[in-house]
Amino acid sequence: MKPDVRVQADAFDSGVELAALEQRGAGGIASFIGIVRGDGGLEALELEHYPAMTEQALGGVAAEAARRWPLLALTVIHRHGRLVPGDRIVFVGAAAAHRGEAIAATNFVIDWLKTDAPFWKREIFGDGRSQWVEARAADDAARVKWDS
Amino acid sequence: MALEILYFAWVREAIGSDAETVEPPDGVETIGDLIGWLAGRGEGYAEALGEPGRLRAAIDQVFASMETPLGEAREVAIFPPVTGG
Numbered sequence: 132m133k134p135d136v137r138v139q140a141d142a143f144d145s146g147v148e149l150a151a152l153e154q155r156g157a158g159g160i161a162s163f164i165g166i167v168r169g170d171g172g173l174e175a176l177e178l179e180h181y182p183a184m185t186e187q188a189l190g191g192v193a194a195e196a197a198r199r200w201p202l203l204a205l206t207v208i209h210r211h212g213r214l215v216p217g218d219r220i221v222f223v224g225a226a227a228a229h230r231g232e233a234i235a236a237t238n239f240v241i242d243w244l245k246t247d248a249p250f251w252k253r254e255i256f257g258d259g260r261s262q263w264v265e266a267r268a269a270d271d272a273a274r275v276k277w278d279s
Numbered sequence: 280m281a282l283e284i285l286y287f288a289w290v291r292e293a294i295g296s297d298a299e300t301v302e303p304p305d306g307v308e309t310i311g312d313l314i315g316w317l318a319g320r321g322e323g324y325a326e327a328l329g330e331p332g333r334l335r336a337a338i339d340q341v342f343a344s345m346e347t348p349l350g351e352a353r354e355v356a357i358f359p360p361v362t363g364g
Contacts, residue, residue: 250363266360
């Protein structure tokens with residue numbers, strides 16, 4: 132099973148991605164979809180990334196998930212560029228024979244890609260302010276819990 | 280040996296450039312050494328690179344710690360902790 136990993140500026144259709152996973156003969160599909168929140172007057176998010184490294188880094192995370200669980204399919208899509216509240220940022224979908232593997236693999240991929248994929252978010256607010264998002268210690272802790 | 284350096288996010292903004300080619304002097308052996316040397320190149324560099332504890336790095340597109348030897352590296356990227364997902 133080769134994970135389907137995509138890094139793109141364009142929007143993606145979650146329904147299309149889920150329907151594709153349903154065609155892989157699985158007993159269960161789990162998915163996570165990350166959406167831009169409009170908290171605090173946020174007008175846009177700009178996602179910068181390291182193009183030469185991003186796909187390889189996400190591919191490494193996906194391959195690790197495939198090594199840990201018997202997956203029939205795994206899709207990881209991460210957008211970059213300018214996004215506005217309500218836009219989808221990230222999609223993780225896993226297909227497996229049973230729900231446990233699909234849910235665990237999805238959870239694992241989203242935790243690891245928070246710390247292992249070279250993206251940086253800048254928040255742009257309606258009043259003209261903008262700031263880089265700070266990494267959260269909770270994200271490091273979420274990654275480490277999979278080490279045990 | 281010529282080394283391509285890439286900067287991202289607020290490191291890039293403080294330095295005012297997203298990439299440059301440098302020739303580190305003898306004695307610059309690890310990523311930490313490289314950051315210390317680059318920090319002396321001017322005001323923006325000092326601002327961006329003055330606190331290595333706030334930085335992360337990659338050698339040839341693979342994450343690497345501050346203690347990692349540069350070895351035969353061709354490309355070193357210096358950036359803040361990542362915030363994707």
